[in-house]
Amino acid sequence: MWSSARTIAAGDLVIVWLTRDLIQPLYITPGKEFNSKFGVYRHADLVGVPYGSKVGSRNGRGFIHLLRPTPELWTVALPHRTQILYLADIAFITSWLDIKSGSRVIEAGTGSGSFTHSTARTIGPSGHLWSYEFHEARYNKAREEFGQHGMQDIVSITHRNVCKEGFTVEDTVDSVFLDLPAPWDAVEHAKQALRKDRLTRICCFSPCMEQVLRTVSALNDAGFTEITMYETLLRPQDISQVPPLQTISEASERLRECEKKREEKRIKQIADARSRGGKRKRDGNEDEAGGEGTEPGATQEEDGLESKRAKTEEDPSSGLSISDVVVATTNPEQGSSSSSSANLHIRSPPPSMTKISLSKTFPEVRGHTSYLTFACLLPAFARAAASQANSGEVDRLEEGGDGVTAGLKGEGIGSDSLSVSMEVDVS
Amino acid sequence: MDPGEGSSKTISSWREETIQLGNTVLLRLPTGDTRSVKVEKDSTVSLGRVGSFSSNELVGQPYGLTYEIVEKGLQVLPPHTLQEVEDTEATNELINDGEFVQPLTLEEIEALKKSGVHANEIIKKQIEMHANYSLKTEYSKEKYKKHLRYAKSFSTVEPTIHNVCEYWFNKDQSRIRDLRIDTLSQLLHLGNIRPGGRYIVVDDASGLVVAAILDRLGGDGRLLTICDVDSAPAYPILTHMNFKKDKVSAVMSSLNWATAEEDYISLAPSAEPPSGQFKSERQKQRLSKRKLVLDSLSDTRSELFSGEFDGLIVASEYEPFSIVEKLSAYLGGSASIVVQSPHAQILADLQSKMRSSSQYLGPMVTESWLRRYQVLPGRTHPFMNMTGSGGFLLHAIKVYDDPSASSVLAFRQPKSKKAKVPGDPLPVDEFPSASGDAHSSSLNESREAASNEPSTKHDTDAPMA
Known part of the structure; x- marks a missing residue:
């Protein structure tokens, strides 16, 4: 392979x-x-x-x-012919069915061959996989592909409807995997194909709960035990690197800085308006009045941009806006230039500051592939012993009415099971 | 029928088909607990309240059977099957929990047991005394009967990696670094573990990963483990797998973090006699034993350093990037790297670091999710309790960089997918580093040196991708 x-x-x-x-x-x-x-x-x-x-x-x-x-790369690269089984499901099924080097496995149907490739890899040349596909075109395509991939010694593929005709082997395989629309119709056939000398396993892959229920009932009727069901998913994580999160004191500092700048700007505008002099004095007053109403929004926007730039650039001095410089030169005694550059130091992380890695689940993930129904089949001799014991048991139960065999266990017999209330007894 | 392939039923004798003396066997008790028991010749296995039996009874038995303990002997019990029980008119309407829950008190039961009355008799007595038994629904009657029936029984559990992992996960999940079976299965698949493969493994999870890989190799292939102790690493989980010892040592060798260094020089005394000649037979034996150890160490080291391994699997408490950096040098091209951690943060950091190197392709972190269902006719639903997390995995592929082909700058693209066709050459000067978004996109660029496209979008339909 x-x-x-x-x-x-x-x-x-x-x-x-x-x-x-x-x-x-x-x-x-x-x-x-x-x-x-x-x-x-x-x-x-x-x-x-x-x-x-x-x-x-x-x-x-x-x-x-x-x-x-690899089977995993092939699965994501292959031209999808049917709904394919994804990694999480295939991996879980493989371990539950105890598929390993040398295992003999049945798979029906072949589908696009995703499980086939994975299993062929896992069982290796000492194992064998019998694969069945009832759709002729898919069967031909899969057979050709397995040949191209050098899997013909490990995988035998047969064109057949296993629900009607059963499998080509008997008392041979360690496990059976059924990915069929009506797996319950293949359960008895699967039982024939499974080895009788040891514990064997089966998995049925069905997307709908109704299918699961019918399968469970068929498995139970056929004598399979330890019937259980799982759902498994794999959730990719979205990883990003960001600077360490800001503290609220940094936010507070920034807001105060904004307010200070806005105030400085307003004062400057008043000064500018005054300096424009007599002729336009009336207009200037209107500007001033209007300025108080509309300016803050505009300045805030500018400040927002500015602080963003300040965060991203390494040199804090380049983060100073023109208005900062103007303010600084017009009001040198206030020392606003030095204080704002000091603040900028706090706000922009030094270049050496390490980033933190964050991880979250992607907003949209696959929520369901299929239900995985599993069961075990005991060796034939144990099943025979069991059915004898069972029939004996039934007789005894019928004779003795409530005569139930048992062992004893202190806890648990109470609480949710048989209980009698005082009132009922008294009345 | 298919006469040709696979007519012989002998599968690899790597793991025993039946229970043997010396095996460590898992037993599932009626409470649902699983107990680990060593099967030693002529000894008594005690299962507390369930009873005790002679260990010889288990020898040669296939796995998976349920036994009732009858006077130190074992009798095969019918398997647990789902009972098709029709609901009757009975409800729990008239049944209240009260003091008369159990007709016989625990003390009375113990007294009866001591007096030698068979359990069946006690139960019969108990039910006879239970006036309101008929008030119960068929289902809870069934539950009650089954519950009692199996109280003195247990089942053997086949040591498949699934069962062994589940046993340890329930017993002490921190000892296996929260490596749940679904995650472990994915790890084996992402690591492309196959018979005949050669793998480097760092396992600080009590040997669970080592056990799983050995199981999949089936005696064919190579497993080189790196550990943090100066003696042979203890992988306690291997005991539960019951592998044949000689077969394991043929497949697996171990180094530690010191001997795995290329510049390591052993301070151990030489295996050559100081005088050039052996002074005594004892000295000869001692020195030749020492020589064997030194030779094997030197062989294992040169095997590691000659590289071309098929995969690196890590479940370690140490800083993972230091492990990946050190050991990926010994991987062949296209080898898989899989790192497990119980913590997303650890792998998030690792992924960020790996993305800045062009020798790791497509590092991807995933979390596994598993839900088990109770399946009973008419009463199928998820179990009320589920395990919180089964750990996280990072998968990447080791690749060979080609600086001439890969000139990082030539293949940069802007974060916006519309701006340029991914893969188009884009001179760095054109990159809009002055935009408000410069910070994050330049970060993306440097991380994505190994890929044609920024991976801000992942295909969640294809987790491998």
Whole structure:
């Protein structure tokens, strides 16, 4: 399955990583060209390049990374033919079913082959996977693909409706995975295919609760035990780096600074208006009156910009606005220039200040893929013993009415179970 | 039928199919608790209130069966199945919790037990004395019967990595660094663990990661662990897997943080006799033993330093970037790097650091989520309690940078997706560093040196991407 050589050879499947959201499979065929919005690449040029290499395009329009295929990369790169199983589900199913090196597994249906690739990797050459697909076109496509990926020794794929015809093996596999619209119809067949000499396991993958309930009932009827159900998800985290959060004393300082500047500006405007002199004195008065009403908003906006700039720029002095300079020169005795640059020092973090990393869940995440229903099947001899014991049990129960076999346990018999109230007894 | 492939049922003898002497076996008790028991020859296993039995009874048994303890012996019990119980007219309307909850008191029961009365008799007695039994719904009657029935029973639990992880998670999750089974499963998949693979592992999670990887390797491949002790690392969880010892030592070797340094020089005395000749047989034995240890250390070190490993898996209490920086040097191209932590902050920091290096492609942090359901006819719902967190994972791919192809500046793009087609060359001068947003976007640029596109947008449909 796939090349394990250090370098890429002709005929290899390579995963081309263009961006995080654009990952494509590529079969290396010298003579062909790979065209993308990140440039043009000749397949022949990629032969001999180590896996994992960054390669620049011939026309300088970008670069790509050439990766070794893994089932996980293949899953995100593959052309989706059906709803595919994602990493979290596949991984959880694999561990619950105890799929490992050498395992024998049944899968139905094959779908787009996502679980097939993952399982073929995990069981390795000493294991075997029997895969069944009832859709002919999908079956043909999958078979071709498994051949291309060198999986034909590990995976046998059969075109068949397993709900009607059952599986091709009997008393053979360690686990069965059913991803079918009506898994309950395949449960009895699965039971036949599972090994009888040891504990075996089954998983049914269904998106709807109604399917789960029918499956659970079919599993129970067929004698499966430890029936349980899980839902699992993987939530990507959005990580960002930001400067340390500001304290409120910094906010307070900034607000006071704003107010001070606004006041200085107002005084300056009054002074300007006065200096314009006699002829326009009346207009100037109107300006002054209007200024008090409208100016603050405008200045605030300016201050906002200014403080933003001050935060981002390293040199605090460049953060001084023209109005600061004007104020400073016109009123040198107030020392506003020095005090404001001192404040700016506080507000803008020194360049050496480390940033903090933040993590949060993305606003929209996948909320549900499917319900994973699991169950175990005991070895045949234990099932036989069990059914004998069970029938004996039923007889006894019928004879003795409430005669129940048991052990004893102090706690728990009370509280929620049988209880009798004083009142009822007395009456 | 398929006569060809897989007609033989022998699977790898890496893990025993049945319970053997010397195995450490997990037993599930009626309370739902799981107990770990070592099966030793001719000894008695005591399960407290459930009873005790002879350990020999378990030897050769397949896993997963339920037994009732009958006079130190074991009898296979029918498996727990879902009981199809029709609800009757009975409700809990007339039933109140009160003092007469249990017809027999605990003391009376103990007295009966001591006098040698069989449990079944006691229960029968108890139910007879229970006037209002008929008031119960069929369901709670069933619950009651089952509850009593299995009180003196237990089930053996197969040591699959799933079961062993669950056992340790419930027992003491801090000892396995909150590594829940779903997270562990994802770690194995993201790490591309396969038979025949070669992996470097840092496991400060009591050996859970080591156990899981060894289990997946099935005796074929290589596992090099780096630990922080100067003797062979103790991975207590390996005991529960019951691997064959000689097989483990053939696959796994360990170094520590000192011996994993390339400039490490051993201060251990030489294995050569000082005089050039062995003075005695004892000295010869002692020195040849020492030589074996030194040779094996030197072999393991050169194996690490010659590199080309397929993956690096880390679940460690140490600063993860220092680990990744040190050990990724020994990975082959396109190898997987997976780091687990119980804390999002640790991995957030790690991701930020890894993004500033062009040898890690697509570092991505994920959190796993798991919910279990009670499945009973007509009463299917999620369990009331669920585990809070199963830990976080960071996954990245080791890549070889090509400075000529990758000239970081040439492929910068603005944060706004509309401004330029991603991947287009964009001279740094054109970059709008003076804009109000300069701060954050220049940050993005430097972080994204290894990628064609700023990763402010993630495809949540494809978590791998």
